[in-house]
Amino acid sequence: QVQLVESGGGVVQPGRSLRLSCVGSGFAFSDFAMHWVRQAPGKGLEWLGVTLFDGSNEFYADSVRGRFTISRDNSKNTLYLQMNSLRPEDTATYYCARVLSVAGSFDLWGQGSLVTVSS
């Protein structure tokens, strides 16, 4: 079954760190650029960043650059999002999504992982 499954979400205090994982299955993981997108409760979608096919390069949104790091391990078909210095405004559902090229349409999304930043 072709799918992306996120894990690692939860409740974390402001200033702390959290790492999300996204495991792909049923497709050639290394053929796809992998993105992270988040959605605050009741709000729209916000792109966070992308890692290229071989993990050789990443691009980030200004809102998370320097605090969040995207990486991937193609041997494990896994994408990561390391989130540091978390703020209450980072509270959101975090989705991983794949794109056949660096930037195109997201044809497959994970189910989402909820991160709540609160003391």
Added chain:
Amino acid sequence: EIVLTQSPDFQSVTPKGKVTITCRASRDIGGSLHWYQQKPGQSPKLLIKYASQSISGVPSRFSGSGSGTDFTLTINSLEAEDAATYFCHQSSNLPLTFGGGTKVEIK
């Protein structure tokens, strides 16, 4: 950053009616505009890619048009299962951006 402005924010339509959602880009993005459907508690689902290209498994009542800065998603003969929020998304330039969403309600 390319800003995508969707309208309307909300639309209430009777079954078998027609829905038209527009997405305007702050500058020319060619045809690099995609549409998604998101139902409550679910992740987004790709409906239309590159402005007008259909997606396998998506009902034919969903169609897209436009280029440059003005794009339209049309839902013909609305069904109850189409109640959702619809988002446009541009992939022309980083950072990738999304429209604010249009919630479609079935009357």
